[in-house]
Each structure stands twice: as C-alpha cells, then as structure tokens.
Amino acid sequence: MSALMQTYARLPVTFSHGEGVYLYDTEGRRYLDGISGIAVNGLGHAHPAVTTAIREQADKLIHSSNLYRIAAQEELGSALARVAEMDNCFFGNSGAEANEAAIKLARLYGHTRGIKKPAIVVLEGAFHGRTLATLSATGNRKIQAGFEPLVSGFVRAPRNDIEALRQIAAKNPDVVAFLAEPIQGESGVQMLDPQYLQAAREICSREDWLFMLDEVQTGNGRTGTYFAYQGLDLIPDVVTTAKGLGNGVPIGACLARGAAAQVFGAGHHGSTFGGNPLACAAGLAVVRTIAQDGLCANATAMGQLIADTLRAECAGVKNVTAIRGKGLMLGIELRKDCGELVQRAMDAGLLINVAGGNTVRLLPPLVISETEARDLAGGVADLIRNFD
Numbered sequence: 001m002s003a004l005m006q007t008y009a010r011l012p013v014t015f016s017h018g019e020g021v022y023l024y025d026t027e028g029r030r031y032l033d034g035i036s037g038i039a040v041n042g043l044g045h046a047h048p049a050v051t052t053a054i055r056e057q058a059d060k061l062i063h064s065s066n067l068y069r070i071a072a073q074e075e076l077g078s079a080l081a082r083v084a085e086m087d088n089c090f091f092g093n094s095g096a097e098a099n100e101a102a103i104k105l106a107r108l109y110g111h112t113r114g115i116k117k118p119a120i121v122v123l124e125g126a127f128h129g130r131t132l133a134t135l136s137a138t139g140n141r142k143i144q145a146g147f148e149p150l151v152s153g154f155v156r157a158p159r160n161d162i163e164a165l166r167q168i169a170a171k172n173p174d175v176v177a178f179l180a181e182p183i184q185g186e187s188g189v190q191m192l193d194p195q196y197l198q199a200a201r202e203i204c205s206r207e208d209w210l211f212m213l214d215e216v217q218t219g220n221g222r223t224g225t226y227f228a229y230q231g232l233d234l235i236p237d238v239v240t241t242a243k244g245l246g247n248g249v250p251i252g253a254c255l256a257r258g259a260a261a262q263v264f265g266a267g268h269h270g271s272t273f274g275g276n277p278l279a280c281a282a283g284l285a286v287v288r289t290i291a292q293d294g295l296c297a298n299a300t301a302m303g304q305l306i307a308d309t310l311r312a313e314c315a316g317v318k319n320v321t322a323i324r325g326k327g328l329m330l331g332i333e334l335r336k337d338c339g340e341l342v343q344r345a346m347d348a349g350l351l352i353n354v355a356g357g358n359t360v361r362l363l364p365p366l367v368i369s370e371t372e373a374r375d376l377a378g379g380v381a382d383l384i385r386n387f388d
C-alpha cells in the first residue's frame with residue numbers, strides 16, 4: 001500500500017483540511033473531531049492565531065540553532081514558566097523527549113547527591129513514550145515486548161497505593177524521583193486520586209525525591225486548568241508537556257523549579273531542533289490564546305456538559321461500567337472491548353478513540369461550543385447504546 005513501515009494499523013481515511021472542531025476527508029465528508037489528533041489540536045484546526053504566528057515566523061526565520069539565543073524560545077520559556085509556576089524550561093520536539101529530559105535531570109540530581117544508581121518510581125498503567133528510556137518507564141508490557149534489554153533504574157508501583165510508595169521509600173535508598181501522569185491517558189483515562197498525589201508529593205519532599213508529573217496529555221488546558229496539578233493544590237518539582245503545546249507543530253517542554261531547576265548546566269542536554277523559532281511561535285500563540293479566550297474555563301464547562309449528557313443518556317445501559325475524567329479528557333469504560341466503535345463512529349461522522357481496550361476516550365478541542373459538545377455527547381451515547 002505504501003513504503004511506510006507498518007507501525008500503525010491506520011484507518012482508511014485521509015483528511016484534507018479542517019476548521020475548528022471539524023475535519024474534512026478527501027471525499028468531502030465532514031467529521032466532528034472528538035480526539036484532536038490525540039490531545040494535540042486544543043485550539044481546533046486551522047486556528048487563525050496559530051496560522052498567523054507560524055506564517056509570520058516562517059517569513060522571518062524557521063531555524064537558527066541553540067548555539068545562539070532564540071527570542072521566541074526565551075519568550076515561550078518565560079510564558080510557560082509563569083503559567084506553570086516553574087523557574088525554567090528545556091525544549092525538545094515531543095512528549096517522549098520532554099520525559100527523556102526529566103529522566104536525565106532526575107539521574108543527574110541523584111548523582112550530584114552521591115547516588116550511583118539512581119532510580120525513578122513509575123506507576124502501573126503509565127505511558128511515558130516510545131524511546132528506550134520512556135518505554136522502560138511505561139507500565140505496559142505490550143509496548144516493551146521485543147525491545148529488551150530495557151533501560152534499568154525504574155521501580156514500578158501500583159497506582160493510588162500510598163503504602164506501596166512508603167515501602168519503596170523505606171527499602172530503596174537509590175530512589176531519586178517519582179514520575180506519574182495526573183490522569184493516565186493511554187491506559188484508559190485512569191484517574192489518580194488527588195489524596196494519593198498529595199501524599200506522594202509529601203513523601204518526595206521528605207525523602208528528597210523529585211516529584212515529577214508527565215502532563216504531556218493533561219497539560220495545556222486539557223483538564224480545565226493550564227496544568228492538571230493546578231486543580232490539585234500541589235506543585236511538582238518537574239513537569240513535562242508536549243501534545244497541545246504547539247497545536248500540531250512538534251514541541252515538547254520540561255519545566256523545573258527550585259533545586260531541580262539548577263541541575264542542568266551547559267553540555268548536559270541538547271537538541272538540534274528543540275525550541276526552534278517556528279515551534280516556539282506556535283507555542284506562544286497557544287499559551288496566549290488559551291489565556292485570552294478563557295479556554296481552561298471552557299474545557300471545564302464543556303467537559304461537564306459532555307459528561308452530564310453521557311451519564312443521562314447512558315443511564316441504565318448495562319454495558320457502561322464507568323464514566324470518568326476531568327475537563328475535556330473523558331473516558332467511558334464498557335464491559336467489553338470496543339475497538340470496533342471507532343469505525344462505527346466514523347461512519348456516523350464522529351472521530352473518537354479507544355484506550356485500554358474497553359474505554360472510549362474523548363479529547364475534543366478546547367474551543368468546542370455548547371452545540372458541538374451536545375452533538376458529540378449525543379452521537380457517542382447513540383453508539384454506546386447500540387453496542388449493548
């Protein structure tokens with residue numbers, strides 16, 4: 001079919017363009033986008049602020065090099081640090097790279113404290129990326145199988161089990177950091193209890209571990225605050241983000257505060273493309289638009305509307321075991337695997353995704369309107385009722 005490596009089981013559709021929450025395929029069919037390219041197009045498709053920013057930047061300069069100062073990178077770094085309540089920032093090109101930076105930072109932090117084999121606590125069900133270190137941190141055997149030997153230095157813990165974390169602290173003097181997603185996206189929108197995260201934060205402070213959050217998916221307004229931790233009354237030492245940050249232009253960021261912000265010095269980490277003027281112009285447009293247009297508040301309101309509509313319309317549907325999530329990151333867990341719903345949704349003009357085998361995952365653009373939110377929730381509820 002093509003000269004591409006078969007790393008994806010692709011659906012038989014090609015999109016030619018998009019506008020707002022809609023995508024159009026090459027046959028001219030319109031789809032309501034309930035997935036946003038996996039939490040990437042938070043501002044929807046062809047948002048004029050992003051288009052203008054990258055057009056104007058491309059007219060001037062696309063790439064120079066991190067050998068030199070980059071104005072757009074400094075500006076985005078400051079804007080992100082301010083909104084995140086962090087001190088500084090390193091830019092890469094993806095979520096996996098943002099997490100690689102966090103993992104390297106944690107290891108170096110350990111070495112400077114005399115720990116020769118620093119270890120990072122990671123959770124069951126976690127997803128941190130597909131590079132060797134991040135797939136080793138990921139808690140999904142399917143993603144690791146065939147790629148052994150894995151990178152060492154990760155200690156796995158069950159999620160929401162604070163006692164397990166206490167035991168690791170008591171037994172393992174090599175631990176230097178804790179890394180988790182506030183809501184696990186890829187394993188099916190699995191929520192971490194706020195009390196668990198707060199208790200984990202306390203353990204990290206007590207043990208001198210870095211408390212690191214992977215907000216690659218939950219960040220950039222997705223859950224109703226710019227970062228999910230801002231809705232949890234806690235602050236991490238390190239936070240990573242990517243997906244929604246460039247609205248489709250590849251960019252990832254690793255932010256740090258306090259002692260963590262002082263770990264990297266010249267030569268410790270780098271990236272040819274990371275933080276280039278084009279990607280940072282897109283990122284700046286995203287950060288500013290989220291603030292100016294009140295998109296965090298819209299994510300909260302529309303997420304509530306979609307969840308309420310789904311709960312009302314799926315009441316009594318035996319197949320539905322849970323509806324969970326926060327803001328515009330929602331999961332509808334079914335009693336059986338439901339991968340076939342993706343094609344059925346496409347036939348109905350809806351783009352959805354299934355995560356963890358049995359959970360319909362919704363990640364619509366943050367710009368979604370009330371009418372569009374009702375259409376999405378109603379359409380998904382119809383699919384689920386007919387799947388019983």
Ligand SMILES: *Cc1c(COP(=O)(O)O)cnc(C)c1O
Pocket residue numbers: 093094095096097099127128129130181185186214215216217218242243
């Ligand atoms: C998508 C994702 C990643 C990986 O991001 P890439 O840009 O695909 O490398 C890492 N962590 C989380 C939580 C993600 O959702």
